[in-house]
Amino acid sequence: MEFDFQWLLLGLPLAFGLGWLASRLDLRQWRREQQSSPKAYFKGLNLLLNEQQDKAIDAFIEAVQHDPDTSDLHFALGNLFRRRGEYERAVRVHEHLLSRGDLPRAERERAQHALAQDFLKAGLFDRAEAAYRALESTAFATEARLALLTLYERSRDWPAAIETAGKLEAAGAGSFAQRIAHYHCELAHEAQARGQADAAEQALARARQAAPHAARPIVMQGERLARQGRHGEALATWGELMAVQPASFGLVAQAYATSAQAAGQVPQALERLQALYALHPGTQLLxxxxxxxADPAARRRRLADHLERQASVSAVLGLIDECLHQQDRLSREELQTVHKVLTAAARPLQRYRCAACGFEAQHYFWQCPGCQSWDSYPPRHVDEL
Structure with a gap:
């Protein structure tokens, strides 16, 4: 039977028309989806900006239902759950994203980072650590290491903290030498508490190697030597602190004086302390x-001179103690100085404080300017409470 080409001529327009009609139907459906999804998304964004988080969540859920393949909507919804403290729901959203096989690598890494944040906020530190470790060699590697460093500090896992800080410094994230020194000092403190003197010594040595000018390793080393009765070595160690961190020397000033008395080096120590005090006057050095x-008159002169240079309540107490010890009275000039110091010290305490929010004011208010509460100010100054 011969093929009739007339049917072909009739069929081609018909097939074309059906195809065109199908494409128009698909296009209209796609447009409807695209219109409904952004509308729900922008509705959720508007509600979020107006601090209506419950309604914003509902809008984002609606947007996700209209367009379940859009990862940005999932991220917005998951982050909103986390901000509200609904960590379990945030975890489910981000785990759903990670379970998708069509998710691009960059989005997968972003979802992994969001999931790690969920675990951290939820207090699931073990799972947070595993999630952050999965971000090694990704675009979030530095952020993950910083978060891990915080985790290790919180859990007092100092060896892991040292390793992570070293990686951050090697990656060019900044200098972590000071923090690494602190971690070694913490290990030294723990070893000392366990009675492991050699381990404590090694940890302090590593701390000083990590940050030669850090104050804490030098302070701890000197204190350790003083406890062992090696006061001469302690003075030498603290002498290094005096050279490299003079502003921190006040932390061990009185221990330095005690070791100087025990080692029979009072004149030398007095000379060094006087030179340092001239550059960095402070109550602890005083x-x-x-x-x-040993001279009572010289001690009193020191206190009076210090009050002239740097008035402080501690120095006033020292002057009063010295007078009581000598069974003597304050001179007129000393009394004027004491009055000046106490007036300045009492001024911040001569204020009213709101019992509801803690707002302080020099004048009494019936309604707090801070929290708008009525009758929340006790009718007494702070120093009387």
Whole structure:
């Protein structure tokens, strides 16, 4: 039977028409989906900006239902759950993203980072650590290591913290030498508490190697030597602190004076402390000088001079103690100085404080300017409460 080409001529337009009609139907459906999805998305964004988080969540869920393949909507919804403290729901959203096989690598890494944040906020530190470790060699590697460093500090896992800080420094994320020194000092403190003197010594040595000018390793090393009765070595160690971190020397000033007395080096220590005090006057250095100075008149002069240079309540108490010890009275000039110091110290306490929010004011308010509460100010100054 011969093929009739007339049927072909009739069939081609018909097939074309059906194809065109099908494409128009698909196009209209696609447009409807695209219109409904952004509408729900922008509705959720508007609600979020107006701090209506419950309604915003509902809008984002609606947007996700209209367009379940859009990862940005999932991220917005998951982050919103996390901000509200609904960590379990946030985890489910981000785990759903990770389970998708069509998710691009960059989006997968982003979802892994969001999941790690969910675990951290939820207090699931073990799972957070595993999630952050999975981000090694990704675009989030530095952020993950910083988060891991915080985790290790919180859990006091100092060896892991040292390793992570070293990786961060090697990756160019900044200098972590000071923090690494602190981690070694913590290990030294733990070893000392367990009675492991050699381990403590090694940890302090590593701390000083990590940050030669850090104050804490030098302070701890000197204290350790002083406890062992090696006061001469302790003085030498703290002498290094005096050179590299003079502002921190006040932390051990009185211990330095005690070791100087035990080692029979009072004149030398007094001379060094006087030179340092001239550059960095402070109450702690003053107390060390008073401890080493045997002359009562000289001690009183030191206190008076210090009050002229740097008025403080601690120095006033020292002057009063010195007068009581000598059974003497304050001179007129000393009384004027004491009055000046106490007036300045009392001024911040001569204020009213709101019992509801803690807002302080010099004048009494019936309604707190801070929290708008009525009758929340006790009718007494802070120093009377």
């Amino acid at each position: 107390r060390a000088l008073l401890q080493l100075d």
